Every structure is written in structure tokens, then in C-alpha cells.
Amino acid sequence: MAQLDTGDSKGGKGGKVRSKKQNSSVDLTAMVDLAFLLITFFMLTTSLSKPQSMDLAMPDKGDKNKPEEDILISEERTLNLVLGPKDELKYYMGQLASPKEGPKDLTYTKESLRKLILDKIQSVPLATRTAAKPNGEPLIVLIKASKESTYKNLVDVLDEMAIGKVKVYAIVDITKEDNQLFGE
Amino acid sequence: MAKVKMSKKATAVDMTAMCDVAFLLLTFFILTATAKQPEIVPVETPASTVQVKLPDTDLAIITIADGGKVFFGVKAADVRIKTLELIGEEYNLSFTDEEKKRFSLMEEFGVPVNQLNGLIKLSSTDRNKEGVQTGIPHDSLDNQLTVWVKAARNANAEVNEKQLNFAIKGDAKEQYPEIKKIIDILQDQKVNKFNLVTGLRGE
Numbered sequence: 566m567a568q569l570d571t572g573d574s575k576g577g578k579g580g581k582v583r584s585k586k587q588n589s590s591v592d593l594t595a596m597v598d599l600a601f602l603l604i605t606f607f608m609l610t611t612s613l614s615k616p617q618s619m620d621l622a623m624p625d626k627g628d629k630n631k632p633e634e635d636i637l638i639s640e641e642r643t644l645n646l647v648l649g650p651k652d653e654l655k656y657y658m659g660q661l662a663s664p665k666e667g668p669k670d671l672t673y674t675k676e677s678l679r680k681l682i683l684d685k686i687q688s689v690p691l692a693t694r695t696a697a698k699p700n701g702e703p704l705i706v707l708i709k710a711s712k713e714s715t716y717k718n719l720v721d722v723l724d725e726m727a728i729g730k731v732k733v734y735a736i737v738d739i740t741k742e743d744n745q746l747f748g749e
Numbered sequence: 750m751a752k753v754k755m756s757k758k759a760t761a762v763d764m765t766a767m768c769d770v771a772f773l774l775l776t777f778f779i780l781t782a783t784a785k786q787p788e789i790v791p792v793e794t795p796a797s798t799v800q801v802k803l804p805d806t807d808l809a810i811i812t813i814a815d816g817g818k819v820f821f822g823v824k825a826a827d828v829r830i831k832t833l834e835l836i837g838e839e840y841n842l843s844f845t846d847e848e849k850k851r852f853s854l855m856e857e858f859g860v861p862v863n864q865l866n867g868l869i870k871l872s873s874t875d876r877n878k879e880g881v882q883t884g885i886p887h888d889s890l891d892n893q894l895t896v897w898v899k900a901a902r903n904a905n906a907e908v909n910e911k912q913l914n915f916a917i918k919g920d921a922k923e924q925y926p927e928i929k930k931i932i933d934i935l936q937d938q939k940v941n942k943f944n945l946v947t948g949l950r951g952e
Contacts, residue, residue: 590761590763592761593764593765593767593768594764597764597768597771600771601771603775604774604775607778607779607782616794616946616948617797617800617801617802617803617946617947617949618801618802618803618804618916618945618946618947619799619944619947620942620944620945621942621943621945623936623941624941625939711925712924712925713924714924715922715923715925716795716927717795717922718925719925719928720797720945721795721797723797724798724799727798728798
């Protein structure tokens with residue numbers, strides 16, 4: 566021990582030089598641990614880096630030369646969401662001049678906006694039940710984004726549409742009257 | 750009664766095969782991982798709960814960030830070259846093969862057409878410096894974005910014989926009218942369906 570075996574065997578004990586038997590297997594546990602750690606890292610980062618997308622279909626603008634036809638929709642079915650400045654949000658049912666409900670303030674939260682949409686999607690078909698249509702008519706949501714509202718507000722509302730499974734919704738131009746809801 | 754002999758088990762397991770597999774997988778993931786391209790402008794996309802992923806092919810991305818600056822990019826490199834050729838025809842500009850090749854490596858860009866040659870000459874680090882790319886003009890006076898959109902659609906139809914999809918990648922803080930402008934530009938060309946790029950909401 567603690568002596569270099571130089572290989573020469575002159576003199577001394579004159580005995581046989583024994584090469585030490587090396588253990589041929591290496592402990593790979595730590596290496597495998599590291600490898601799997603890296604695998605996990607690459608697996609997670611590759612799948613997460615792909616951005617998500619939200620499909621948005623807008624109605625065709627049609628021919629510019631043709632006069633636009635106004636489509637009349639039922640007041641009871643329309644929920645107007647008006648996106649204002651500084652993350653403000655208001656809603657009313659029907660027309661602004663003679664609203665069926667509201668205008669009231671909302672916030673972009675689960676408790677407020679989502680609750681309203683889930684509530685309306687149930688109540689509107691019930692209210693519009695007729696003999697001809699026993700299931701009633703579905704809810705229509707009109708999204709009116711004001712000039713000061715942000716893109717985030719719009720995506721938030723569209724996301725709520727997807728969550729609430731609202732089939733009929735449209736992004737429409739805001740009117741002067743709607744703008745006045747937020748003062749000025 | 751025969752004695753039940755407990756066979757002595759070796760405590761060490763042979764790790765060689767496991768190690769091989771682990772490194773094989775590791776190599777695979779490292780090679781397939783796409784490195785994140787440096788962005789010209791940082792874009793903080795709004796979050797949504799939608800799980801649909803953005804398509805990989807036949808896609809053009811219009812980025813709106815930094816107070817209404819617009820950047821444009823096409824995914825496929827061969828379509829990029831074709832788009833540049835069509836733009837060259839439109840504005841009577843000529844590009845050398847070298848310039849086309851350099852352009853095909855650009856993920857997205859945002860300069861007026863007359864500065865395009867200068868931008869292509871820059872190195873990729875210089876290109877992404879702040880203030881170099883000022884956005885593509887898209888107002889009613891000089892609507893170059895419309896021309897780019899048109900060129901990209903024609904190029905994709907020619908190269909891949911497919912419709913080009915458009916994705917809008919807007920910063921969460923962008924004002925709605927800026928987004929509306931882009932939507933209007935797309936709708937004027939009868940592109941009525943597009944993707945909005947969003948991030949993941951942790952819910």
C-alpha cells in the first residue's frame with residue numbers, strides 16, 4: 566500500500582507481481598439520473614414553447630357597393646358587452662335606449678362575467694320558448710370594444726365565450742351611445 | 750420437508766441498458782428541440798384557456814406590439830423567398846440571390862419596403878436592436894401591409910398550393926383600434942378567419 570508498483574521484481578521478496586483485479590462494472594446510477602433529468606427538461610420545454618391560438622371568424626364584409634342590410638335580432642336574446650377604458654366592462658340586454666336589463670358594471674372575473682354568461686345562456690332559451698320552438702332561441706352576445714380598451718380585454722371576453730360555449734357572438738362597432746356609458 | 754432456500758439477490762442492478770436508452774432519448778429531444786428565435790420586440794400575449802395549438806405550416810404571423818408597430822413574418826422559408834420576389838416586382842426592386850437567402854432566414858421583420866435592402870444587410874444581432882425596425886406602414890396613405898399580405902398569399906398558393914392562414918399576435922396592452930386596423934386589412938382581402946395567438950392561463 567501507498568507504494569507504486571513499478572513492475573521490477575529484482576530483489577526484495579522475489580514474489581509474484583499481482584495486478585490488482587479491477588471491478589469491471591461502473592456505477593451508472595448518477596449518470597442515468599442526470600440523463601433523465603435532462604430528458605424531462607427537454608420534453609417539457611419543447612411541448613410548452615408552441616403558442617396556443619384562438620380561432621376567430623369574422624363575418625364577410627360583403628360588397629362595398631351594395632347597401633348594408635340591417636339584420637333585426639330579438640331584444641330578449643341580445644347581451645351587449647361594452648368594453649371600456651381602464652379594464653371597465655358594462656353590460657345590458659336589448660337596446661341601450663330601452664334596455665331590458667342594466668346597464669350594469671362587470672369585472673373580468675370568474676365571479677362576475679362568467680357567472681353572467683352562464684346564467685344568460687340558461688335563461689335566454691327559457692324566456693324565448695314558443696310553441697313552434699320548444700327549446701327557445703340561443704343567446705346572442707354582441708361585443709363592443711371601445712377605443713381605449715385593450716387587446717387583452719377582447720381576448721378575455723372571447724375566452725369567456727369559449728368557456729361558456731356561446732354559439733352566437735359577434736364583435737361589432739361601438740356606437741356613440743355606448744361610448745357615453747363611460748362618461749365623456 | 751424440503752428446506753426453502755432464499756436465493757441471495759444482488760443489490761446492484763445493471764444500469765447499462767437504461768443508460769443507453771436515456772441518452773438515446775436525450776439526443777432525440779436535443780436535436781428536435783427548436784431553439785427560440787430572438788424576438789424583435791418582446792410581445793406579451795394575453796392568456797386564454799383555449800387548448801388549440803397554432804398550426805406549423807401555411808402560416809403568416811402579424812405581430813402588433815410597442816404601440817401599434819406592425820411586424821410580418823411567414824413560417825416557411827421558400828414562401829418567404831417567393832414573397833420577397835413578388836414584393837420586388839410590385840415596388841420595382843431587385844434582390845440578389847444572396848439577399849434572398851438572408852431574407853429567408855429572417856423570422857419576422859418590420860420596416861418600410863425602401864429600407865428592406867438595408868435591413869437584409871445587417872447582421873441578425875444588429876437587426877434586433879431597439880429602434881432599427883420601425884414597423885410596416887399600414888395606414889391609408891401607404892398601406893404596405895396589404896401588399897405584403899397579398900404577396901404572401903400568392904406566394905403560398907404558388908409554392909404550396911394551399912391557402913395561407915393568418916395569425917395575429919398582439920401584445921396584451923395594445924389598444925383595440927390597432928388590432929381592429931389589422932383585422933380590417935385582412936378582411937378587405939376576404940380573409941375572414943384567423944388565429945389569435947394567446948398564452949396559457951394557469952387555471
